[in-house]
Amino acid sequence: MSTKDKIERFRGGQKLITNNRARSGVELGLGIKKPVRSISGVTPLTVVLAPKKCSHGTCIYCPGGEHVPQSYTDKSPAIMRAMKLKYDPYEQVKVRLNVLKLMKHPTDKIEIIILGGTFLQYPKNYKYNFIKKIFDALNNKDSKNLEEAKKINEKAKHRCVAMCIENRPDNCADKDIKEMLKFGCTRVEIGVQMPDDELYRKTNRGHNVQDVVEATERLKNAGFKLGYHIMPGLPGSDKEKDLKLFKKIFKDEKFRPDQLKIYPCQIIEDSPLAKTYKLIKYTPYNEKETKEILIKMMKIIPDYCRVMRMMREFPKEKLIKGTEKLDLRKDIEEEFRNKGLKIREIRMREIGFNKKTLDLNAKIKIIEYQASNGKEYFLEFINKEDILFGLLRLRIFDKTAIIRELHVYGQALNLGEEGAESQHIGLGKKLMQKAEEIAKENGFNKLKIISGVGVREYYKKLGYKLDDDRVYMIKKL
Ligand code: SF4
Structure with missing residues (x-):
């Protein structure tokens, strides 16, 4: 400096x-005007993978696998839509683009989100074809190969400005990273839950903390934006342990992710936990406990990290035990704002999520x-x-x-498009x-x-x- x-x-x-x-x-x-409908600048579009079980087996809390994409249920709206289209990526993108247009969302800057299992574990042909078809649908044009499809997309009407792949920490070897870069991926989300080998063993994660550490470094070095999926309340954990491990994620320089999705553990139909929870005497956090731990976590998150989501939206009829209230985040954020508590996390500070009149003088x-x-x-x-x-x-x-x-x-x-939003003023x-x-x-x-x-x-x-x-x-x- x-x-x-x-x-x-x-x-x-x-x-x-x-x-x-x-x-x-x-x-x-x-003349900057407040965004009427802020969505952080790009329009997300999810594409769901055909069902395939993860190669290590099934994590104890995870539904799906054989006939439904891993980690989802057959009653989840995104999955039901994809099922109808036989999980064809081309059709999924086409249909979604039309819906987004009808809903008057801008469709020129699209973030592709691939979900439904561990994409990197699918056969090579499936993966390359899947991504090529996504680009072909955005381009409204068939291409000879993935490289050509990407080239066309550089100037297409619907451009893929970002791509997110969900992955496991033990699927981030150099060859996996090369592949993700080839696909045009810019963001990787890995399941970390809570970085503790004993918890990994008890929940059948099939990897260890060292895998998380190595994946984190390799992904950051490759330039990816990195998100962690965090799961408090796992069998074998408690509030004290959860908080200690969560603190470690930011204290220890080996972790420090850019983003989080915090999904407290719930018992979902068709998951191994649904069959064993009585036997192992497991009870997930109730609403009050969930709220308490989420509040404590939010206070720890530093300025450079964004909480993308809180609470997994499983359909109510699939929830055996756990918190039913899915919009807990709204309550928690309201509480923070009412109390005037300064939360450093990115999303709470974004222009789009702040309603008051803005002071437009900004600095870096x-x-x-x-x-x-x-x-x-x-x-x-x-x-x-x-x-x-x-x-x-x-x-x-x-x-x-x-x-x-x-x-x-x-x-x-x-x-x-002419506009005085912050995106367009340099x-x-x-x-x-x-x-x-x-x-x-x-x-x-x-x-x-x-x-x-x-x-x-x-x-x-x-x-x-x-x-x-x-x-x-x-x-x-
Ligand atoms: S790695 Fe993810 S998708 Fe695979 S079984 Fe575990 S939680 Fe489910």
């Missing part, structure tokens, strides 16, 4: 660095933290009240500087410039970025080029 940069101590031993120029506030410009703040044998720079565009307009994640390790995420918040607008460009400055100050003459296929054109305009492997966008600094 330049000597002009001022370094202030920040919570939890992190450093908050405020650049002098940024400190005076970068004007966002007049930089949080530095160590993670998985590398250094992370978390850049955020915020105003005085901590409302978040955009963020960037830069990782530096060994001889590499890589941007893992660039995200500008606001309502999703169609590409090229915040992304300013964040990129700052990241390039930091990379240079750290002695790098090259910066790479993991890019959704549909965002390559944007980075080209900023001087980035697709690398020889056709995976990352790279710029000489």
Whole structure:
């Protein structure tokens, strides 16, 4: 960092660095209007895999497998839709695009979310064909192969700007990572539940904590945005243990994910737990206990992490025991706001989830933290009240500087559409410039970025080029 940069101590031993120029506030410009229907800038579209059991067996709490996609029930709306279409990815994308259009959602920037099991364990042909068909449907054009489909999508009407794959920590070897990069994946979610070998054994996870640690480092080094699935209340755990392990996830630099989905354990029909819970005398947390633990967890989550979801939405008729209230998050957040409690987690600070009149003067703040044998720079565009307009994640390790995420918040607008949302007033460009400055100050003459296929054109305009492997966008600094 330049000597002009001022370094202030920040919570939890992190450093908050405020650049002098940024400190005076970068004007966002007049006329930003609050998003009417904010969805963080992109429109998600889920595509469900055909049923296939996970190769290690079944985790104790997990329904599905043989005839229903693993970890889902045949009464889940997304699964019922996919079933009707025989799990054909092309048809699923086509149908969803039409529905989204009818609902007046923008469909030019799509995040593809692949769910229903462990995708990386499917046969090679199935995987490549699955992804190719998704791109073909977005492109409205058949292609010869995946590479051609991706190329067409760079300028297509419906661009895949991000892709998320759910995965297991023990399916993140170098070859798996190469494959995910080839598919155009930008975000990986792994099931961590609670990082404890004894709990893994009791719940038949089939991997250990070391797998989580290694997967975390490899995925971050590859530039993926990384999400953990967290499950408090597992058989063999209790509130004290859960909280201790949850704290460890952020205290210990070997973990520190970018995102979380927190799904307290429930007993669901067709899961092994449904058959054994009486025998092992297991009771999941009740509503009060669930709320209590979630509140405590939320208070621990640092600025750089976003809680994507809380509570799994299993259909009520499939729930044998557990919390029925699925919108607990709303109550919890309301409670935080009423009490004026400052929660650092990203989503609560996003422009789209804050209703009050906004102060539009924002500046870039930089949080530095160590993670998985590398250094992370978390850049955020915020105003005085901590409302978040955009963020960037830069990782530096060994001889590499890589941007893992660039995200500008606001309502999703169609590409090229006039609008005064934060997405369209150059915040992304300013964040990129700052990241390039930091990379240079750290002695790098090259910066790479993991890019959704549909965002390559944007980075080209900023001087980035697709690398020889056709995976990352790279710029000489
Ligand atoms: S790894 Fe995930 S999908 Fe597979 S059995 Fe376990 S919870 Fe279910």
